[in-house]
Amino acid sequence: MKEKxxxxxxxxxxxxxxxxxxxxxxxxxxFALPLYLLRETGSSTLFGIVTACSFAPMVVLSMIGGVLADRVNKRNIMVGLDFSTAILILIFYLSLGKLPTxxxxITMLMLLYGISGTYQPSVQASIxxxxxxxxxxxxxxxxxxVNTLSGLLGPVIGGIMxxxxxxxxxxxLSIICFAFSAIMEVFIHIPYEKQKREKSIFAVVRSDLKESYHFVKTEKPIFFSVVFLISIFNLVLSAVMIVGTPILITQVLGMSDTMYGFTxxxxxxxxxxxxxxxxxxxxxLKLKNSYILLLVCAASVAFxxxxxxxxxxxxxxxxxxxxMSFTAMGASTLFVVQIYTMVQTQTPPQLVGKIMAALISIAMCGQPIGQAIYGILFDMFKSQTWIVLIVAAIASFLITLYSKKLFCQLDDSNE
Known part of the structure; x- marks a missing residue:
């Protein structure tokens, strides 16, 4: 029983x-690519637009990744994408300085985020x-x-390097990491039952997404409200932290790359x-209290x-x-794990990958838009960047308080 x-x-x-x-x-x-770009150009607007473009493929490919996660051997997806990433970085290494920066x-970041969007649903669906x-x-x-531990070591070591x-x-170093990870993943066994496919991959994607939409619409319509809330929150708050942190630390405060790495x-x-x-x-943990975690995130940006x-x-x-970055991320993680677990436990196994991917990708839709907007705003308010942060925090407070009822409904549906 203990082994089980x-x-x-x-x-x-x-x-x-x-x-x-x-x-x-x-x-x-x-960590390194956006910082390099910001250092080279010094433009907050360009930085925001490039990061926004980078996120766009992740939104689309996350849904495709969800379909693949439910129909293709998840181990093979992980191995193939890690090897592909190692090759792409090698090509980028050889091209840097020879092609327009x-x-x-933009191309490299779009490919990296796109691969990540395709990759993560396989991990989530395998759990x-x-x-x-x-x-x-x-x-x-x-x-x-694991995600956050890697994110902890990566920027610190990256900032020093x-x-x-x-x-x-x-x-x-990145090429070595992805190649080694792919080799290790070859030895993973994830239960897999091959599904018959008599249609083209695009027809399969359309059919599977339609099935997922039908399930959510008829069985779990509250998922739509959840994903809309998270999308708006990402647009208003997550985007300001993604774009704002490097700008504030390296340009407004004039700190070193190493200090930014520590942040x-x-x-x-x-x-x-x-x-x-x-x-x-x-x-x-109770879902009905999840809104408090979002309030903590908003308060962190205000501070x-x-x-x-x-x-x-x-x-x-x-x-x-x-x-405040530490505090916001801690509260955000508590929130995200609860939502992921709720979706996984309330979704049929054959739909978990697709629905998780669809919800995550739709929730991220607001983020690229927010990044592009905040890049422009940080350029407009160069001498008063605090205005951007305070306004974003106030908007997030209002959104979160308005959504309190939704979390009570989520808690009832989870029982």
Whole structure:
């Protein structure tokens, strides 16, 4: 009985280890490429537009990834995409300095985020197949912790490497990470039953998404409200942190790349602590109280703006922004794990990959729009960046308070 309910069985452990290595390579790359672009151009508007373009493929390919996760061997998806990423980074390495910088970066970031969007549904859909139902929330929390642990180490190490040697060693390290992760994932066994396919892949995608939509519309219409809320929250709050943090630290406060790396590490550490806390108190968490976590995120962004408004010394502003980044990410992780677990437990196994991918991708729709808008706003309010943060925080407070009733309904549907 003990073995049956054990969380870290062989295959789940291999998935976790592969995720650690792969996501570390991803984290160090996602840190270095946008920072390199921001340093080279110095334009907040361009930075916001490029990051927005980068996120767009993830939104579309996450849904396709969900369909693939339910119809193709999940291990093969992970292996193939990790090997493909290693090859793409090698091509980028050889092209950097030889091709126009802006188009090259947009193309590379779009490919990286697109692959990530296709990849993650396979990981999410494999968790219910590798852990017992009573360990499902703990399993989700572990995967989330892996993501944040890699995000913790990636920016810190990336910041030091970028400051000392530039971008090329980071590209080499990322290639090694993705190749090694792919080799390790070859040995994972994920239960898989091949489904017959008599239609083209596009017809299959359309059919599967239609089936998922029908299920949500007839059985779980509240999922639409949840995904709309998260999309708006991503547009208003998540986007301001993604675009604003590097601009505030490297341009407004004039801090080094290493210091920015520590802030990104603090973000990941907050997520790691949030994941650990989720696993520890999983049984005590109530969906009806989830709105409080979003209020904490909004408050964190407001506190980032206050020292800038009061013109406190740069180093104090830096540490306040770093602490608030940690706090916001911790609360966000607690929220996300609860929502993921709720969707997984209320969805038929054959639809989990598609519905998880669809909900995640639709929820992310607001983020690229927000990133492009905030890039322009940070350029417009260069001398008063605190205005952007405070307005975003106030809007997020109002959205969260308005959604309190929704979380009560979610809690009732989960019982």
């Amino acid at each position: 309910t054990k969380l870290f069985k062989r295959d789940f452990t291999l998935v976790v280890m592969g995720q650690i290595i792969s996501l570390f390579g991803n984290a160090i790359l996602r 802006i188009p090259l970066f 219910p197949l590798l852990v017992s139902s009573e360990k499902l929330m703990a399993g989700n929390a572990v995967i989330n912790q 970028f400051g000392m040697w530039g971008i090329y060693p980071i590209l080499v 990104q590490g603090a973000l990941a550490l907050g997520g790691l602590c949030g994941g650990i806390l989720t696993a520890a108190i999983a049984e005590k 980032m703006g206050i020292p800038l408004m009061l013109n406190v010394p740069a180093i104090i502003s830096y540490w306040i922004i770093t602490l």
